[in-house]
Amino acid sequence: MDYAKTASGILDAVGGPGNVTHLEHCSTRLRFTLADTHEVDHARLKAVPGVMGVVGTQPQVVIGNDVVEVHAALTRLTGMGPGHGGAAAAAVGAPADGSRGGWGARVLDFIVGVFQPLIPAIAGAGVLKSLMLLATMFGLSKNGATYNTLVAISDATFFFLPLLVAVTTATKLNTNRLVAVAAVSVLVLPPMTKRMADGTSVFGLAIPNVTYSSQVFPAILAVLLLAVVERFLTRVTPKPVRIFFVPMVGLLVTVPVTLLFLGPLGFRLGTGFTTGVLWVFHTLGWVAFPLLAVALPFIISVGMHKAFIPYVVNQLSTAGYEPLYNPVSLAHNIAESGASFGVALRTKDTEMRSTGVSAGLSALFGITEPALYGITIQNKRALISVLSGAAAGATWLGVTHVTSYVAVGPGLASMSMFINANDPRNIVNAIVGAAIAFVTAFVVAMLTWSDAASATLKVRGVVAANAPANPDRALSPHDVLSPTDGTVVPLSEVSDRVFAGGVLGDGCAVRPTSGEFRSPAAGVVSMLFDTHHAVAVSTDDGVDLLIHVGLDTVRLNGTHFTAYVTKGDRVEAGQLLITADLDAIRADGYDTTTPVVVTNGAAVHVGAVRAGTQVAAGAPLFPVSTRATADVVS
Structure with missing residues (x-):
């Protein structure tokens, strides 16, 4: 790129x-x-x-x-x-x-802006801790200095999470980041937390005893208040004293209000949000897993999955585990991978195959957007494959109560997020669930995918938009297809003696009603006129075809024509080759009748032409066969 x-x-x-x-x-x-x-x-x-x-x-x-x-x-x-x-x-x-x-979109944008930048630090620290737990299962002592030093990296990240949230919130609100960190740091200052536990007050008002380490919402509310105060003070404070007066008053207002009101409110908000999600989980049980799994492709496609981030971060930072969203995401991510690889194997289009392989690899490692936007959402059969795999895998994960312990996109490289030193079956069941999701989606894609039914390929012009979903039942493999919509006429009725006399070869012509001209067969572009009015395709069966848009239109010197291929390009049957402005061509006095001619007639026999019929692009015009085959048949 x-x-x-x-x-x-x-x-x-x-x-x-x-x-x-x-x-x-x-x-x-x-x-x-x-x-x-x-x-x-x-x-x-x-x-x-x-x-x-x-x-x-x-x-x-x-x-x-x-x-x-x-x-x-x-x-x-x-x-x-x-x-x-x-x-x-x-x-x-x-x-x-x-x-x-609306408010919903603005709140979601704020949530994404605050929580998305946190993910690298949280994910890196979390995966490190899960790998350390894995190491203890192979002999590393939990009491050793190395283990405790490295685990402290993860513990510190979550303990000081309010400070990280202060930075991301201040960045989103375009307020002073260091002042925001100073305000929020009071919440986790060890002497202050001890005084809150013992009972303390400010301005004669008792400060509630709340443990703010690992919390996110109190910090967000604190910085929101700070941003409002800072903006107001900046407007009314004289410039000579602004550098110290604005942060001083901002801290003087924000910290006490946060300790007395906003901090406890944020703590309750986080607890309530998490409790609500867990209520759904406990009420529906394992059924919640496949239900969320089949909804995820649509949720992710509009960006609403980011609304789960506060719940996941809060749940992991306070409880140390997350039992629903991450396991379901694992099933969905791996199903996207399986479906993408299935499509890659089934498609005959090289670009779709390349997209399938790259998207499948990305989804396998937890990044699903390339698969989702490149394949799934655009193609109903791929979507069905993903939904089938995600539901099957999520059902297993729900029934076996798989739980995650790290905030990171679930995938092959982050499977350690499911390690539980006290329950080795958790990681095993996670791997089994992922395998079920992959295999199910892969098999369904292999069984159902059809290039002819692909909306993506139709939009790109690789297959005709009105091509039958199962062309093998409607067409002979040796049919030359119509390059455009229109009426079929025999070459003898074409008002050009070269074509009418068969000088260039046998075939037929189409009086077009559409300005799109597509490949009559799969093959390679062997010639494209500089004026883009004519193109030749050498098919995979050894037939040389010429599509000549209009009669004597070479005189237009390319005006009114646009080519979508170049010489040497591989094309599939129905792929867009040329577009032409038929009305403009006719207005310039040219006949738009389009001959379709087999130019290597010595080696190829042309069968009966379906003259006089109305055809759509992709419908059969005439059968062809090699001379040897034709002689045997006759």
Whole structure:
């Protein structure tokens, strides 16, 4: 991928650097905040090479595994550093068109902005601890200095989680990060936590005894208040004293209010959210697993899966385990992988095969967006394969009570997240569930996939949009297909003596009603005129075909024609070759009748032409066979 070209195309499609107020990325998506979303050209954005999909009014551009590199290229183009807005940021505090979305969209955007940056630290520390637990199962002592030193890395990450949340929240709110950390650090200061346990007060009001280590919501509420106070004070404070007065008063207001009110409220919010999710889990039991599994592709496709992050982080940081979302995500991720590999093996299209393999590998390691946007959502049969595998795998995981212990995207490389030193069966059942998901999705994809039924291939023009889902039952393998919609006429009725006399070869012609011209058979483009009015295809069966759009249209010098292939390209039957503006060609005085001719007639026999019939692109025109085969048949 040309990262600079992709970044430039994306930037142009979203309205240019002046329209970008904020840009960040997650594991697979670029997340824009734009001053005016009406400037976005969604069709153009989706057509940019490297873009897998676009979600939301404030666009989330799905890139896949190359998102970091594309984001870096965008940063260079816009001059935006981490946590900074673009050229429009200084001029606008919110999109000028009021299109930030409803409260739901804005809350979700805030949640993603706060929690997504936490994942690398939490995941890295969590996986490290799970690997240390694995090491103890092979003889490493839990009482040894090495074990305790390395485990302290993970423990410190979660203990000081409120400080990490303060940084990400302040970044999202564009407030002073270090002042935010100073405000929140009081909540986990050891002497302060001891005084809260013993009973203390501020301004004569008793401070509730709450343990804030490993909590996330108290820190978020504290920084929200700090941001409001800081903005107000910045507006009213004289500039000479602003550098110390604003943070001093901000801390003086924020810390006591947080200790007295916001901290306890945030603690209850986190506990209540987690309790609600666990209530669903305990009420439905294992049935909750397949239900969530079949919903995940649709939830992820619109970005709503990020709403689970606060629950997962809070549950893991407080209870040390998570019993629902991560196990179900494992089943879904691996099912996406199995379906993608199944499609890759079944498809005859090289680009789809490449997408299937790369997306399958990504999903196997926990990154599902390439599979989801590249294959699953666009193709009903692939989606059914994923749903089947995810439901089957999740059912096993639910019945066997598999539990996770790390906040990381479940996949092959992160299976240690299911290690429980006190229950070795947990990791075994997780592996079995993943295998069930993969095999089920793979087998269903192998049994059901058809290129002819693929919406992706139809959009790309690899197969005709009206091609039958099972073409082998409708067509002979030796049929030459119509390149376009129209009426079939014999060559003898073509008003060009070269074609009518069979000088170039036998075949027929089509009077087209559509300006799209597709390959009549699978093969290789052996010739494309510079004027793009004619193209030749050498088929896999050794038939040389010429498709000549219009009569004497070489005189147009390429005007009104667009080619979608080049010489040497591999093409499939029904793949788009050329488009032509038929009305403009006729207006210039040219006949649009399109001969389809077999040019190596000495080696190929042309059968009966279905003259006088109305055909659609992909319908049979005439059968062909080699001369040797024809002689044997006769």
